[in-house]
Amino acid sequence: MKPSRRSDPWWLLSPTLLLLFVFFVFPLGVLFKDSFYAWDLITPARYVGLANYRALSRSGELWHTFLTTLSLSTLIVIGSMVAGLALALLLDRPGRWIAFLRGAVFSAYVVSWVSVALLFLWMLDADAGIFAHLLRAIGVDSPNFLGDPRCAPWAVAGISIWKITGYALVLFLAGLQDVPPSVLEAAELDGASSRQRFLTVTWPLLRPTTLFVATTSLIASFQLFDVVRVVTQGGPVRSTTVFVYAIYEQLFLDLRVGRASAEAVVFFLVLLALTALNFAVFREKEAV
Amino acid sequence: MIARRTLLKASALGGACALGGCHADPVPPGRTGVSLWFSYGGKNREVLEDLVRRFNRTQSRDYVQATYQGDYYEGLAKLRTAIAAGAAPALSHVVGEVVPYLAQAGVLEPLADYPGIADLGVMPALGQGGSFTAGASHPLVALPFNRSTPVAYLNGDLFRRAGLAAPRSWSELREVAHALTVPGQRFGFGCPINWWFWVALVGQAGGDVVTTDGQITLGGSAGVEALEFWQELAQARVLKPPPGRDYNAWEQTNQDFLAGRAAMIWSSTAFLKYLEEHARFPVLAAALPAGRRRAVPTGGTFWVVLRAAESAQKAAAARFLCFMHQTAQACDWATRTGYIPVTDAAQRALVDRGYYATEPNAAVAIEQLSVAQAWPWSVDLFRVQREIVQPRLESAVVERKSAGLVLAEARQLALEPA
Numbered sequence: 001m002k003p004s005r006r007s008d009p010w011w012l013l014s015p016t017l018l019l020l021f022v023f024f025v026f027p028l029g030v031l032f033k034d035s036f037y038a039w040d041l042i043t044p045a046r047y048v049g050l051a052n053y054r055a056l057s058r059s060g061e062l063w064h065t066f067l068t069t070l071s072l073s074t075l076i077v078i079g080s081m082v083a084g085l086a087l088a089l090l091l092d093r094p095g096r097w098i099a100f101l102r103g104a105v106f107s108a109y110v111v112s113w114v115s116v117a118l119l120f121l122w123m124l125d126a127d128a129g130i131f132a133h134l135l136r137a138i139g140v141d142s143p144n145f146l147g148d149p150r151c152a153p154w155a156v157a158g159i160s161i162w163k164i165t166g167y168a169l170v171l172f173l174a175g176l177q178d179v180p181p182s183v184l185e186a187a188e189l190d191g192a193s194s195r196q197r198f199l200t201v202t203w204p205l206l207r208p209t210t211l212f213v214a215t216t217s218l219i220a221s222f223q224l225f226d227v228v229r230v231v232t233q234g235g236p237v238r239s240t241t242v243f244v245y246a247i248y249e250q251l252f253l254d255l256r257v258g259r260a261s262a263e264a265v266v267f268f269l270v271l272l273a274l275t276a277l278n279f280a281v282f283r284e285k286e287a288v
Numbered sequence: 289m290i291a292r293r294t295l296l297k298a299s300a301l302g303g304a305c306a307l308g309g310c311h312a313d314p315v316p317p318g319r320t321g322v323s324l325w326f327s328y329g330g331k332n333r334e335v336l337e338d339l340v341r342r343f344n345r346t347q348s349r350d351y352v353q354a355t356y357q358g359d360y361y362e363g364l365a366k367l368r369t370a371i372a373a374g375a376a377p378a379l380s381h382v383v384g385e386v387v388p389y390l391a392q393a394g395v396l397e398p399l400a401d402y403p404g405i406a407d408l409g410v411m412p413a414l415g416q417g418g419s420f421t422a423g424a425s426h427p428l429v430a431l432p433f434n435r436s437t438p439v440a441y442l443n444g445d446l447f448r449r450a451g452l453a454a455p456r457s458w459s460e461l462r463e464v465a466h467a468l469t470v471p472g473q474r475f476g477f478g479c480p481i482n483w484w485f486w487v488a489l490v491g492q493a494g495g496d497v498v499t500t501d502g503q504i505t506l507g508g509s510a511g512v513e514a515l516e517f518w519q520e521l522a523q524a525r526v527l528k529p530p531p532g533r534d535y536n537a538w539e540q541t542n543q544d545f546l547a548g549r550a551a552m553i554w555s556s557t558a559f560l561k562y563l564e565e566h567a568r569f570p571v572l573a574a575a576l577p578a579g580r581r582r583a584v585p586t587g588g589t590f591w592v593v594l595r596a597a598e599s600a601q602k603a604a605a606a607r608f609l610c611f612m613h614q615t616a617q618a619c620d621w622a623t624r625t626g627y628i629p630v631t632d633a634a635q636r637a638l639v640d641r642g643y644y645a646t647e648p649n650a651a652v653a654i655e656q657l658s659v660a661q662a663w664p665w666s667v668d669l670f671r672v673q674r675e676i677v678q679p680r681l682e683s684a685v686v687e688r689k690s691a692g693l694v695l696a697e698a699r700q701l702a703l704e705p706a
Contacts, residue, residue: 040368040393041368041369041371041372042368042371042372042390042393042395043393127544127547127549128547128549136472141472147529147530147686148686149686149687235682236682236686237679237682237683237686237687238679251365252361252362252365252369253361253365253674254671254674254675255368255670255671
């Protein structure tokens with residue numbers, strides 16, 4: 001369909017463009033500008049050039065935050081996908097109890113992050129938590145889940161996996177129901193075992209779903225904040241300081257708007273790169 | 289610039305409403321409304337709100353609207369955002385370390401000329417003049433509110449059964465912590481790995497975090513000694529460094545104590561009544577032990593009036609501050625929370641009333657004022673505390689990094705321009 005006037009598409013797009021400009025482009029521009037200033041919100045901003053970026057880089061904070069975020073995201077994405085797919089394969093059958101179980105697993109996804117974090121804060125308490133009691137009951141010393149820098153990232157990843165597995169489950173279930181039964185039947189008639197049917201038929205057909213789940217989980221895990229804020233506050237010893245928490249800390253706790261902005265700019269570029277990578281992978285798969 | 293300011297204002301107001309439960313307490317006609325942002329929950333919040341209601345009930349000129357804003361650091365973050373947006377409250381309270389920074393930024397109202405302020409009779413060690421080195425040489429911008437010192441809380445049952453007394457020296461603290469530790473069940477000693485307690489240890493080791501001429505030394509060898517003492521106790525597993533940061537760690541320490549998982553903790557006088565009311569054992573408060581000498585920092589917050597508020601509101605805020613410093617209110621605040629009464633008259637009244645004879649725990653913080661060390665009037669103090677020292681203390685204790693190295697690194701960073 002060809003518009004009668006060249007300007008018509010722009011008029012139709014204008015509400016969306018206006019919202020995008022006000023809530024995305026303009027703040028992004030302010031963010032870039034602020035990253036070149038030292039500002040504490042209450043005294044006049046001072047132009048410092050690239051000093052904020054240099055300070056973040058020199059202190060190792062940027063690299064440390066990036067690695068922490070990336071490793072936590074990797075754990076969360078892989079963990080939630082494996083658990084989601086396993087549960088989907090297990091629960092992809094009719095029955096009232098199965099429906100209840102599907103609902104139960106998905107219910108974690110709709111509970112607020114803060115509630116989930118508080119629940120796990122109590123459960124993971126090294127002395128009074130249920131996990132510590134269970135471990136002690138079988139004669140094992142409970143690790144300090146949230147107080148030991150070697151355990152805390154695993155704990156945060158575990159909580160996040162528990163929370164978002166329901167989302168992966170629903171998408172994988174939908175993907176599984178899209179697999180044509182005739183193809184599976186044909187494979188079965190050809191003598192393929194259930195393992196072979198999964199590896200050669202189901203899994204390749206689930207690839208678009210897998211990519212979608214991976215992408216959305218990756219973006220969600222990069223935006224991890226609530227769990228970290230409630231459970232560890234970025235600690236112990238910054239072992240769970242992810243990008244969004246680091247930005248919050250710089251801005252609201254350390255009074256540094258410029259450094260927070262510089263960190264947010266880097267975060268934006270990382271997300272942009274990940275999105276571009278994702279697009280490239282999708283296009284390649286579509287071409288195949 | 290205008291659009292941005294409006295946006296900031298809207299978000300500050302929105303955030304304050306959302307987090308403060310959108311205080312729907314309208315100012316009665318004919319009265320001057322004073323917005324007060326405060327920063328504590330639980331028992332202390334109940335008492336403050338009660339005193340605010342008393343103020344609103346006992347006069348018909350002003351009306352204080354108190355809104356909860358999270359813990360000290362969350363409250364401070366919101367306060368700064370609101371100042372930037374031109375939506376600051378008339379009255380708030382802030383931690384002592386941040387007062388010089390806010391004063392330097394010019395956002396605090398000088399209070400000395402408001403009627404009644406000069407005659408409040410503030411205890412010297414707790415007011416701006418005594419809490420900061422040369423604090424009196426700066427315009428009066430801060431009045432004491434919930435002032436405290438760190439104290440030791442002891443599980444009376446456990447100490448009695450073990451035949452132990454409150455430790456009076458570092459070596460006694462070491463012995464008591466070992467004696468009361470039951471591996472897997474209980475730590476002898478619990479303490480948040482927090483700047484405030486490290487400053488106490490530095491003072492006890494004979495050092496100063498900042499010298500009187502303003503040089504940031506982080507205590508020199510005393511700073512290292514203090515940190516190594518902590519490390520030694522943590523590595524011997526007789527000190528539990530609680531998980532979480534800031535007040536999450538403090539809360540965890542309190543819970544460990546109440547649940548019997550720590551026989552003795554260091555915390556603030558702020559929690560005296562809370563711990564006494566919730567413990568199923570007798571709670572004994574004791575002074576912190578001496579290293580080479582006795583020393584404690586003071587803590588808690590100061591009232592500040594925001595310069596940007598309207599004149600009528602600032603005057604009303606000053607009248608509220610005078611009310612809060614009256615003996616009845618100062619005594620009420622102290623006896624119902626555990627904080628130190630901030631005026632000489634209030635303290636005398638409590639002595640005359642025999643309060644400290646029947647409540648010896650409450651006398652501990654007051655006795656410690658005799659060895660309290662003043663904070664430097666330094667605009668960098670807050671930055672040094674939050675950004676430089678605090679993360680490194682945690683790193684040294686939890687990751688067992690060399691105390692000398694982390695503090696040398698911290699000292700170098702502290703000397704760099706902000």
